[in-house]
Every structure is written in C-alpha cells, then in structure tokens.
Amino acid sequence: MAGVSNNFNDELRARLSIVDIVGRRVPLTKKGKDYWGCCPFHNEKTPSFSVNEQKGFYHCFGCGEHGDIISFVMKSQNMQYIDAIKELAQIAGLKVPELRPKTPEQAAREQNYFEILENAARIYQRALFSPAGAKALEYIRGRGFPDDMLKKYRLGFAPDSFNTISGNFANVKISNLTATGLVRESTRPGGSPYDFFRNRLMFPIFNPNGQIVAFSGRSLDGSEPKYINTSDTELFHKRRTIFGLNFARDAIYKANRSIVVEGQIDAIQMQTHGFPETVAPLGTALTDEHLQMLAKSNRNITFCFDGDGAGQKAAARAADLTMALLRDNSDVRFAFMTGGKDPDEILRKTNNEKINPMRKIIDAAVPLVDFLWDLANKNYLIATPGGRTQAEKFLKTEIEKITDPNLKNEYSQEYDQRKFQQWHKWKKVGARGNASVGANNHLPLPNIDAITHKTLSEIASVYPELIEKYAEFLEKIGINFDTSNFKPQTSNLTSADAERFIVSLKLKNYLQNLERDKKELTLKMLNTTEPKDQKISEQLAFINSEIQKTQSLLAKITEI
Numbered sequence: 277m278a279g280v281s282n283n284f285n286d287e288l289r290a291r292l293s294i295v296d297i298v299g300r301r302v303p304l305t306k307k308g309k310d311y312w313g314c315c316p317f318h319n320e321k322t323p324s325f326s327v328n329e330q331k332g333f334y335h336c337f338g339c340g341e342h343g344d345i346i347s348f349v350m351k352s353q354n355m356q357y358i359d360a361i362k363e364l365a366q367i368a369g370l371k372v373p374e375l376r377p378k379t380p381e382q383a384a385r386e387q388n389y390f391e392i393l394e395n396a397a398r399i400y401q402r403a404l405f406s407p408a409g410a411k412a413l414e415y416i417r418g419r420g421f422p423d424d425m426l427k428k429y430r431l432g433f434a435p436d437s438f439n440t441i442s443g444n445f446a447n448v449k450i451s452n453l454t455a456t457g458l459v460r461e462s463t464r465p466g467g468s469p470y471d472f473f474r475n476r477l478m479f480p481i482f483n484p485n486g487q488i489v490a491f492s493g494r495s496l497d498g499s500e501p502k503y504i505n506t507s508d509t510e511l512f513h514k515r516r517t518i519f520g521l522n523f524a525r526d527a528i529y530k531a532n533r534s535i536v537v538e539g540q541i542d543a544i545q546m547q548t549h550g551f552p553e554t555v556a557p558l559g560t561a562l563t564d565e566h567l568q569m570l571a572k573s574n575r576n577i578t579f580c581f582d583g584d585g586a587g588q589k590a591a592a593r594a595a596d597l598t599m600a601l602l603r604d605n606s607d608v609r610f611a612f613m614t615g616g617k618d619p620d621e622i623l624r625k626t627n628n629e630k631i632n633p634m635r636k637i638i639d640a641a642v643p644l645v646d647f648l649w650d651l652a653n654k655n656y657l658i659a660t661p662g663g664r665t666q667a668e669k670f671l672k673t674e675i676e677k678i679t680d681p682n683l684k685n686e687y688s689q690e691y692d693q694r695k696f697q698q699w700h701k702w703k704k705v706g707a708r709g710n711a712s713v714g715a716n717n718h719l720p721l722p723n724i725d726a727i728t729h730k731t732l733s734e735i736a737s738v739y740p741e742l743i744e745k746y747a748e749f750l751e752k753i754g755i756n757f758d759t760s761n762f763k764p765q766t767s768n769l770t771s772a773d774a775e776r777f778i779v780s781l782k783l784k785n786y787l788q789n790l791e792r793d794k795k796e797l798t799l800k801m802l803n804t805t806e807p808k809d810q811k812i813s814e815q816l817a818f819i820n821s822e823i824q825k826t827q828s829l830l831a832k833i834t835e836i
Contacts, residue, residue: 284373287516288361289345290484291368291568295329295528297345301352306605309529316352317341319649329572330529368568385452391509392448392456393480393488399444400432400478400491409433412477412496419541420624428542429479429523434493436475442468457490457506476504479540481512481558482522492540492558505558516565519543519556525573527552533576533607535638536562538590542619546580549623550632554580562590564597575606578641580619583612599677602644609641645687648674649694658699661818668695691781692829696786728781735774742771746778753785776833783830787823794819 295304295311304311304327315325315336335342341351349360365372403409404426412433416426434440441458442450449502450469453459459469476493483489490506506512518544530535531553538541539556546554557566570577579594581587591610598608613622622634642650652670657663671691678684732750736743743750769777794816801812 284323285346285361286369288364289332289567290516290572291370291408292345292364293329293568293572294334294345294348295327297364298334298348305703314337315341317821319533329574330525332572360421386510388452389456389509389769390487390489391744392445392452393490393511396441396443396456396458396491397430397478397480397488398430399440400434400480401427401430402432403435403440404431404433404478408435415496416477419620420545423772425544425548428490432478432480434471434473434476434478438470438474439468440474441471443757448510452669455509457509457512472506479519481506481517481519483511483517484521484525486522490514492519514558515563516569517558518566518569519558520547520556521569521573523547524553524555528570528573532574533578534570534574535580536570537580538582538587539618539620545620545623546634550635551638562594562597564600567594571601575601575603575605578609578611578638580611580641581613582618585612587612587783591647591697592651595651596645596674596677599674600679602678602683603680604683606805608644608645609646611637613637645690649691650683660678660822663696664699671750689832692832696783696826696829731777735769735777737772738769739771742775742778746782749778749782755783780830780833783826783833787826787830790819790823790826794823 298304298313299311302313302316302325304313305323306312306629309328309330311327311329312323313325313327314320314323315338317336318339318341320338325334325336327334332343334348343351345364346357347361349355349363350357351362355363362372395709404413409432416431421431442453445453450459450461453469454461460472461467461469473491473493474784475497476495479492479494480488481490481492490509490512492503492505494503495501508514519540524534524547527547529819533549533553535546535554537546537554540558543554543556555570557563567577567786577598578590581594591612595608595610602608602798613619619634622637625633648671652658652667656667656670658667672688675684675687675691678687732743797812797816797819801816
C-alpha cells in the first residue's frame with residue numbers, strides 16, 4: 277500500500293496533540309500523568325482507556341487496543357490509512373505530500389546528512405578549544421559558561437576560513453554538504469564551494485530526538501546580523517524547531533509547564549540555573565507551529581520577555597497565538613524583566629544573592645486573562661466611549677479564537693464583569709456613598725426592599741468574601757455588614773448564584789441612575805432656548821449606549 281513518508285507522519289505526531297484528537301470522540305479526565313476515558317472500541321462503564329500525551333499513544337486495559345493518532349483515527353472513524361492522514365493533515369493545517377513510501381535511497385541520504393552534521397559539530401567543538409578559537413572561548417566563558425556546560429550543549433567555533441568544512445569533507449559530495457546548509461556553492465564562474473559559517477560561535481540545533489539538524493552562529497566582532505541560522509533543509513525547518521526542547525522535554529513533564537525565552541543563550545542559562553523546562557524559538561518570531569509543539573508536551577506555558585516595547589509586542593503576539601490552544605486546564609502566564617536586563621544578565625548575578633531574582637520574576641508572572649485585560653486598558657483610551665468600544669472589540673476578537681465553547685463563555689463573562697466593575701464604576705463622593713453618573717452628584721440612595729436586604733444578609737453570613745469584594749458598592753446603597761460578626765451558615769444559594777444576585781443588583785442600580793440622568797438631560801434640552809446643544813446630545817448618546825449594554829448584560833445574568 278502506498279504510504280506517506282515517515283517524516284510527514286512524524287510531523288503530524290509532533291504538531292497534533294493525541295489528547296485533542298482522542299478528546300474529540302472520547303471525554304477524557306486527567307489522572308496523574310495520563311488522561312482516562314471509556315474505551316470507544318468496546319462497551320464499558322468504568323474508564324480503562326488511557327491516553328499518554330508525552331509518549332503520544334493510547335492503550336485500553338480492557339480490550340487491549342493500542343496505537344497513536346493515526347491508528348486512532350483509522351479505527352474510530354473506520355478510515356483507510358490515506359484518508360486518516362488527510363484528515364489529520366487538515367486539522368494540522370498541512371498539505372499532504374505525494375503519497376509514496378520513503379525509498380531506501382532517501383533514507384540513506386537523510387542518514388548521511390545526520391552523520392555530516394554530527395561530524396561538523398565535532399570539528400567546531402575542537403576548534404573552540406584550539407588557539408584559533410581563543411577569542412570565542414574567552415567570550416563564552418565570560419558569559420558564565422563553564423566547560424562542562426560547553427560540552428553538554430556542544431558549543432563550538434567556526435574558524436574565519438572558507439574551507440573548514442569543505443576541506444574536512446573532501447570525500448563527501450558537495451551536493452550533500454550544501455543540502456545540510458553547511459556549505460554553499462559559489463555564484464562566480466569557476467568559484468569553489470565555501471563555508472556558510474565563518475568566525476562565529478556555534479550552537480548546534482537538535483531535533484526532539486537529540487540529533488543535530490542545523491546550527492546557529494553568533495558573530496564575535498560586532499558584525500550584523502548577530503545570529504545566522506542554517507537555512508531550511510530537508511531535516512530542518514526554522515518555524516517548526518524549538519531550541520533546547522531535546523534537553524527540556526523531561527523537565528517540562530516534571531515541572532508541569534514550559535518557559536519560553538527569546539534567545540538560545542538565555543535558554544541555556546535558564547536550563548542550567550534551576551529552570552530546566554526552558555526553551556526558545558530559533559531566530560524568528562514565535563509561531564503557531566512552535567506553540568503546537570509545546571502544547572503537545574504541556575499546555576502550561578510561561579512566556580518570559582524583556583519589559584521594553586519589543587518584549588511587550590512579543591508577549592502580545594504570543595498571547596494571540598496561544599488563544600486557539602487554550603483548554604480549561606491550561607495555565608498561560610507572562611513574566612517580564614525590567615531595567616533593560618535579559619535572563620542571562622539576571623542569572624549571572626544570582627550566585628551572589630540569597631533569593632533567586634529570576635525565581636521571583638517567574639513566580640510573579642501574570643495570568644493570560646489578566647495580561648489581555650491589561651493590554652486592552654493600556655492600548656486604548658478607556659476613559660472615552662470610543663476607546664472602550666475599541667478595547668471591547670479587541671477582547672472579543674481574542675476570545676473568539678478559543679475553540680472550547682465553555683471556556684470561551686467563561687472568558688466572555690469574566691471580561692463583562694470587569695468592564696462593569698472597572699470601566700463603569702461610580703465615583704464615591706461622600707462618606708456614606710452618594711453615587712454620581714457624569715456630573716450629577718446629588719442622586720438619592722436607591723431603596724432596598726426587605727427581601728433584598730434579607731437575601732444580602734444571608735449572603736453575608738454564608739459568603740462573607742463576596743460582601744468584602746463588593747463592599748464599596750454595598751456601602752453606596754446604604755448596606756454595611758460587619759462580616760466578622762457572622763457565623764458560618766448554610767444556604768440554598770451557591771457562591772455563583774450569590775455573586776450573580778449582587779451583580780444584578782449593581783446593574784439595576786446603575787441602570788436606574790442612567791435613566792435618571794437621561795430624564796434630566798432630556799428636560800434640560802427641551803427647556804433651553806439655545807440651538808441644539810451638541811454636548812448634551814453626545815451625553816444622551818453615551819447614556820443610551822450604556823443603557824443598552826447594561827440591559828443586555830442584566831438579561832444575560834438573569835437567564836443563567
């Protein structure tokens with residue numbers, strides 16, 4: 277049977293999460309390191325079907341079915357191999373290559389490329405510790421890299437010569453050397469092939485299996501670009517390669533998260549200073565392919581960037597790409613360095629401090645839901661109706677990228693609540709809290725009926741934390757409970773129901789005051805002898821918009 281190359285099958289396995297693929301047909305629950313559900317291949321009431329994300333396979337302890345994402349799609353959907361590949365490729369956003377098996381010649385060629393790259397790494401390693409590499413060795417040791425670290429990550433030096441590699445591989449076909457990206461053909465008539473990497477500190481790039489597939493070279497004389505990478509080859513695709521992942525895979529599993537930094541030196545320093553779960557994109561902006569690979573290992577990701585404008589921009593892009601990969605058990609956070617420092621600089625000073633400053637930065641990382649909210653508030657002028665509208669559109673666009681409908685709804689409700697509490701909060705003008713909307717500072721306190729007061733008293737006794745949370749609002753409407761005097765009781769109201777009651781009360785009071793303002797402004801407009809007041813018209817338009825939004829939000833809350 278004609279097949280697809282093993283490379284393509286491996287790429288599907290790398291790009292797609294087996295938990296996501298199986299989870300489309302089998303409800304899964306995480307227990308320990310695995311996910312469990314009832315087997316789709318035989319009838320059972322007690323889950324015995326296990327899915328292991330790290331290893332990429334499923335196994336049923338009841339009927340013995342076992343396989344990967346490809347076999348699962350074939351068996352669960354009664355598909356032929358080729359149809360299953362096409363189905364998975366569509367999910368991954370990949371184009372299926374020509375359907376033909378890998379030839380022995382192709383397999384041998386790829387093995388030859390691996391051998392060339394491995395031997396090249398050894399040449400670079402020897403050169404780093406030779407007289408020619410003295411400057412490079414001094415530089416990298418000065419960056420806090422002891423010799424054992426240099427050997428572990430196999431750093432090397434490409435001498436300032438055009439034939440270091442081509443001269444050491446005299447018996448290898450030039451076409452094979454150029455196919456690895458180490459050597460390039462001369463564009464001059466009669467010119468000789470030449471080394472691509474010259475006078476550079478060399479970082480080998482490994483695939484997840486620990487095989488060298490490319491190199492990244494850093495300049496030592498200040499020339500630009502600072503880093504150059506192997507061009508895309510049969511073995512290497514920059515947009516789908518994560519630096520340090522081969523070293524970090526087990527650590528990501530143990531730490532239950534990955535940390536993403538911006539460069540390979542930062543990644544190595546982080547890995548060797550207490551954060552072995554750290555990785556970095558390679559010489560390019562973070563891509564959705566990078567995140568899909570990380571999500572396969574773990575959906576808990578902490579992005580660690582510089583605190584400057586470029587770092588903030590990179591973080592915003594990372595947040596945007598992450599939304600489609602979010603699940604209800606994801607924990608995505610953002611940490612930022614300050615003072616123009618990067619992780620490498622901070623970590624090199626760590627040995628002189630009792631408390632690891634990088635640990636403090638990582639521990640203080642902001643959750644994704646808060647980071648997006650902060651972006652909306654920083655990037656748009658929320659003091660104006662137009663600015664709030666733009667911020668709302670931004671948040672809605674990001675939320676729409678979430679594929680889990682329940683999680684999408686939760687994000688939407690969370691931001692609706694924040695918009696009401698923070699964007700439309702009344703100004704406190706008195707000790708007991710007369711509230712103002714716009715310029716009206718003489719509104720009377722709304723009346724609280726006995727049933728409402730009784731319900732609030734019940735909430736205060738069962739959920740005092742909610743009374744503390746909404747204390748400012750309750751004070752404004754003349755309610756002031758001392759929760760320290762309440763003894764714990766039971767209630768038919770859940771915490772969510774209790775909070776909805778308070779929020780709906782808050783919305784109703786806000787709506788009441790909007791209607792009062794609208795009435796006063798309308799009377800003012802009717803009684804004036806001046807031509808139509810543009811300012812009053814704008815105020816009325818704003819109030820009408822707020823009334824519509826508040827009524828809609830109130831309807832949503834009362835429907836739940």
